[in-house]
Amino acid sequence: MADLNHMLKLLNELDDQIVGCMRCGMCQSVCPVFAETGREADVARGKIALLEFLSHEMIKDAEAVKERLDKCLLCGSCAAACPSGVKALDIFIKARAIITAYLGLSPVKKAIFRGMITKPALFNNLLALGSKFQGFFTTPVNDIIGSSCSKLLSPLLGDRHLLSLADKPLRGNGTIDTAPGLSGLRVAFFYGCVVDKMFTSVGEAVLKVLRHHGVGIYMPVDQVCCGVPSLASGDLKSYEDLVRMNLKVFGKGDFDYILTPCGTCTSAFHHIWPLMNSGFSQSERETIAMLADKAMDINAFIADKLGVSKAEPAAGAKTVTIHDPCHLKKSLGVSGQVRTVLGANPNLKQVEMAGSDVCCGCGGSFNLQHYSVSTKIGKKKRDSIVATGADVVAAGCPACMMQIADMMSQAGDRIAVKHPVELYAQTLG
Amino acid sequence: MVSQSLKQAFVGIVGAENVMDAEADKHSYSYDAAVLDPVLPALVVRPSEMDQVGRIVKLCNDNGLPLTVRGAGSNLSGGTIPSKGGIVLLSNALNKILEVNEEDMYAVVQTGAITAKFAAAVAAKGLFYPPDPGSQAVSTLGGNVAENAGGLRGLKYGVTKDYVMGVNFFDVEGNYCKSGSKTVKCVTGLNIPQLMVGSEGTLAVMSEFILKLVPPPQAAKSMMAIFPDIMTASRTVSAIIAAKVVPCTLEFMDNFTIGAVEGFAKVGLPTDAGSLLLIEVDGHPAQVAEEAEKVEAICKANGCTRIQVAKDAVERNKVWEARRAALSSLARLRPTTVLEDATVPRSKIPAMMQALDKIAKEYKLTIGTFGHAGDGNLHPTILCDRRDKEEFHRVEKGVDAIFEAALGLDGTLSGEHGIGLAKSRWMEKETNRASVLFSKRIKAAVDPKNVLNPGKILGE
Ligand SMILES: Cc1cc2nc3c(=O)[nH]c(=O)nc-3n(C[C@H](O)[C@H](O)[C@H](O)COP(=O)(O)OP(=O)(O)OC[C@H]3O[C@@H](n4cnc5c(N)ncnc54)[C@H](O)[C@@H]3O)c2cc1C
Ligand code: SF4
Ligand code: SF4
Numbered sequence: 001m002a003d004l005n006h007m008l009k010l011l012n013e014l015d016d017q018i019v020g021c022m023r024c025g026m027c028q029s030v031c032p033v034f035a036e037t038g039r040e041a042d043v044a045r046g047k048i049a050l051l052e053f054l055s056h057e058m059i060k061d062a063e064a065v066k067e068r069l070d071k072c073l074l075c076g077s078c079a080a081a082c083p084s085g086v087k088a089l090d091i092f093i094k095a096r097a098i099i100t101a102y103l104g105l106s107p108v109k110k111a112i113f114r115g116m117i118t119k120p121a122l123f124n125n126l127l128a129l130g131s132k133f134q135g136f137f138t139t140p141v142n143d144i145i146g147s148s149c150s151k152l153l154s155p156l157l158g159d160r161h162l163l164s165l166a167d168k169p170l171r172g173n174g175t176i177d178t179a180p181g182l183s184g185l186r187v188a189f190f191y192g193c194v195v196d197k198m199f200t201s202v203g204e205a206v207l208k209v210l211r212h213h214g215v216g217i218y219m220p221v222d223q224v225c226c227g228v229p230s231l232a233s234g235d236l237k238s239y240e241d242l243v244r245m246n247l248k249v250f251g252k253g254d255f256d257y258i259l260t261p262c263g264t265c266t267s268a269f270h271h272i273w274p275l276m277n278s279g280f281s282q283s284e285r286e287t288i289a290m291l292a293d294k295a296m297d298i299n300a301f302i303a304d305k306l307g308v309s310k311a312e313p314a315a316g317a318k319t320v321t322i323h324d325p326c327h328l329k330k331s332l333g334v335s336g337q338v339r340t341v342l343g344a345n346p347n348l349k350q351v352e353m354a355g356s357d358v359c360c361g362c363g364g365s366f367n368l369q370h371y372s373v374s375t376k377i378g379k380k381k382r383d384s385i386v387a388t389g390a391d392v393v394a395a396g397c398p399a400c401m402m403q404i405a406d407m408m409s410q411a412g413d414r415i416a417v418k419h420p421v422e423l424y425a426q427t428l429g
Numbered sequence: 430m431v432s433q434s435l436k437q438a439f440v441g442i443v444g445a446e447n448v449m450d451a452e453a454d455k456h457s458y459s460y461d462a463a464v465l466d467p468v469l470p471a472l473v474v475r476p477s478e479m480d481q482v483g484r485i486v487k488l489c490n491d492n493g494l495p496l497t498v499r500g501a502g503s504n505l506s507g508g509t510i511p512s513k514g515g516i517v518l519l520s521n522a523l524n525k526i527l528e529v530n531e532e533d534m535y536a537v538v539q540t541g542a543i544t545a546k547f548a549a550a551v552a553a554k555g556l557f558y559p560p561d562p563g564s565q566a567v568s569t570l571g572g573n574v575a576e577n578a579g580g581l582r583g584l585k586y587g588v589t590k591d592y593v594m595g596v597n598f599f600d601v602e603g604n605y606c607k608s609g610s611k612t613v614k615c616v617t618g619l620n621i622p623q624l625m626v627g628s629e630g631t632l633a634v635m636s637e638f639i640l641k642l643v644p645p646p647q648a649a650k651s652m653m654a655i656f657p658d659i660m661t662a663s664r665t666v667s668a669i670i671a672a673k674v675v676p677c678t679l680e681f682m683d684n685f686t687i688g689a690v691e692g693f694a695k696v697g698l699p700t701d702a703g704s705l706l707l708i709e710v711d712g713h714p715a716q717v718a719e720e721a722e723k724v725e726a727i728c729k730a731n732g733c734t735r736i737q738v739a740k741d742a743v744e745r746n747k748v749w750e751a752r753r754a755a756l757s758s759l760a761r762l763r764p765t766t767v768l769e770d771a772t773v774p775r776s777k778i779p780a781m782m783q784a785l786d787k788i789a790k791e792y793k794l795t796i797g798t799f800g801h802a803g804d805g806n807l808h809p810t811i812l813c814d815r816r817d818k819e820e821f822h823r824v825e826k827g828v829d830a831i832f833e834a835a836l837g838l839d840g841t842l843s844g845e846h847g848i849g850l851a852k853s854r855w856m857e858k859e860t861n862r863a864s865v866l867f868s869k870r871i872k873a874a875v876d877p878k879n880v881l882n883p884g885k886i887l888g889e
Contacts, residue, residue: 019764019816024462025503029545029566038475038521039454040502046457049467053456064453083757084766 044078073363100234161409181214194398263328269295303337325397362403487603500569506849540571559586579845584803595639658703661732679803772844806844
């Protein structure tokens with residue numbers, strides 16, 4: 001069990017935050033889970049009421065509260081729309097840490113977080129092994145999306161259509177450490193787990209863009225997971241271990257910005273690490289604050305710092321539609337920049353989908369625990385994409401890319417799923 | 430508590446996945462948007478077919494189980510708090526739009542349809558459903574009818590009751606009853622649809638509505654007028670109406686609210702202004718241009734220090750951004766927001782504002798006031814922290830004083846938020862004993878076992 005004082009402190013912070021909820025119910029209008037289930041416990045207001053019961057009457061049925069708290073994508077739509085300014089997302093993250101500390105971590109999660117993700121050498125080796133043997137278990141289904149499915153593993157994976165692990169992870173490039181070029185800028189590149197192991201093309205595109213614009217790169221391969229998956233499962237210990245490992249790697253701060261191609265990772269640096277920093281020493285907290293200041297999404301960096309010019313769509317340009325990932329738009333306010341970045345590609349015409357910032361339903365472990373709700377939400381996103389008639393859908397978050405690919409592949413759509421930076425990189429010689 | 434066999438009976442009607450009795454679920458149906466103590470229901474059921482509703486109501490009546498219908502639970506008067514326990518019936522799966530008739534301009538829609546979605550669906554067919562409560566993104570039409578909800582357009586277009594042509598409902602014995610008609614005129618029998626409007630779930634469980642639709646206005650113009658004090662703004666409101674101009678929206682904000690909005694939304698309001706009017710005229714383009722000019726002149730003649738007429742959609746949206754931000758900006762200042770609904774005849778707004786000022790001083794309360802000046806419907810909003818017992822006690826006293834003041838000015842307890850639990854003990858004061866008894870006799874006749882939302886409106 002985690003340090004009791006620490007938990008009490010979190011509990012008090014929670015009380016101060018939940019009291020601001022005026023029970024107006026306006027969060028119902030934006031919550032993707034509530035839209036599917038119509039159940040009050042699935043929307044922020046209901047969860048906050050449960051937590052109030054929890055902190056005032058102590059824990060009567062913590063399992064039940066946990067179960068309801070877990071049924072949430074942590075998409076932040078409720079917080080972004082709340083008239084009263086209730087930071088529901090922050091509340092849920094803290095609450096999950098408290099409840100998990102109280103109930104203990106499930107054996108499966110313990111194995112994943114404490115036994116694997118916080119042991120980077122083992123984690124990387126396991127996935128390397130996985131990438132070698134995945135071909136034996138899966139059958140390719142959609143060449144445009146690059147997805148496959150597996151009858152053999154279906155007890156584990158359900159009907160999911162998955163993207164393959166990369167033959168060689170991004171870290172296979174080794175640590176990169178170059179001086180600023182023409183731009184005068186030098187950035188740290190935090191690629192995040194999924195880009196490292198699955199979407200290496202996204203990582204390569206980032207490197208290409210940075211090199212093209214004369215930006216110095218610091219890409220250490222001993223960087224580890226940003227910690228959000230652990231935290232979302234309430235595993236404060238793993239989260240803190242991972243953050244500490246990253247602080248060691250990036251703590252010198254000898255770069256102007258720390259860039260990621262993943263909305264969730266950027267919001268981890270920018271928002272979640274400073275929010276959940278009470279377990280760290282003063283000097284660690286200072287490093288966290290420094291990194292929070294320097295953290296930037298790749299699209300924002302290209303649009304705001306490198307400056308790109310708009311290209312008129314060429315004859316025969318393909319159409320692209322844009323999904324705005326929750327953590328990118330709702331936590332970081334990055335959406336216009338994505339359009340700017342894509343606007344630089346003359347081979348693309350942009351077409352907006354209805355509800356571009358409606359959650360795709362992935363939500364990390366939500367997808368594992370509540371696949372049927374996740375799929376219902378994802379199918380709506382798929383329908384909005386298809387309705388635009390686009391050839392490509394762009395999403396600035398690898399988790400959304402996986403979910404959208406799964407949904408479209410299952411429906412047999414022939415629409416490519418790309419990260420905006422990949423599409424931008426195509427324009428560079 | 431509901432026995433296992435009774436629970437099984439509900440399961441038999443709606444299926445196990447639509448019956449909830451876990452403590453953790455019951456907590457999330459114990460409250461609504463009113464600042465009142467929560468009460469847990471015994472069981473929550475979520476029907477998705479109309480015939481299930483009739484069977485649920487009958488089961489409740491046969492067993493003397495209190496039944497409270499819950500739409501979005503956004504009401505501000507405790508209407509959905511199951512104060513006597515019993516069953517909460519969720520209406521949000523009964524949300525189909527059954528018919529939108531463009532020729533005869535009506536729609537038939539189920540109770541759980543969301544107001545804004547319904548309005549958008551009829552707008553897509555070139556028609557207009559005007560009632561637009563601030564909660565329309567979540568509120569249900571059933572909740573709107575049961576509370577007789579108003580909105581920003583009330584002055585010119587009226588409120589929910591003005592659009593209800595027919596109501597189908599289940600009586601307490603579970604019989605399906607029809608009332609009203611799709612015709613514009615209908616005087617068959619008692620005016621049951623209007624009896625249902627504002628009945629807050631105490632007389633029947635409503636299932637479908639026939640709602641009147643109108644042609645949308647072709648044009649609209651909005652403006653924001655700034656005044657040095659509340660008196661000049663109120664005089665202007667009366668002067669506009671006296672000049673036979675009926676804006677669709679005529680909203681008001683006091684100095685405190687202006688400061689709060691500017692602090693949060695930063696829309697460029699002068700924080701030293703005494704008060705502010707947000708005005709929109711709509712209709713035929715020629716009429717809109719003429720009325721907008723008239724309104725502008727009246728504002729200037731009545732002491733308005735600055736007026737900003739929106740030139741395009743962007744500027745128009747800015748005006749409404751200020752209004753939309755009123756409650757949010759206030760709500761962010763303190764943990765608890767008590768949104769009241771005191772309403773007085775238009776001409777008495779200045780007197781009501783003076784009374785509010787006095788109440789704030791006497792009970793040491795922070796009150797920001799905004800609202801629908803055009804129909805005298807003010808929303809004094811008390812900001813406090815309900816964890817502070819002493820402060821909250823003063824708030825309760827202040828709320829009583831607000832009702833007292835409104836009634837003293839020939840006003841009403843509720844312009845649009847309903848009576849529910851929050852104001853039932855004041856009913857006799859606004860009407861009189863005989864009138865309350867009359868209402869109680871109606872209730873007793875249609876619901877002899879007091880099953881339907883007991884304790885609401887009429888108290889015990
Ligand atoms: C931010 C905010 C802004 C608001 N702005 C406005 C406003 O501008 N104007 C306004 O008038 N109100 C406003 N309200 C109050 C509230 O939204 C309205 O009262 C609304 O009509 C309630 O709808 P609901 O679906 O949430 O109903 P609920 O709160 O679920 O229920 C309200 C009442 O209706 C009953 N009921 C619901 N469905 C049925 C049915 N099928 N049969 C019988 N009884 C039923 C319930 O039992 C309850 O008594 C606001 C509230 C909030 C939180
Ligand atoms: S929108 Fe905000 S204040 Fe309203 S119920 Fe949801 S969390 Fe609470
Ligand atoms: S974070 Fe997203 S899924 Fe969770 S309650 Fe808020 S809106 Fe719903």
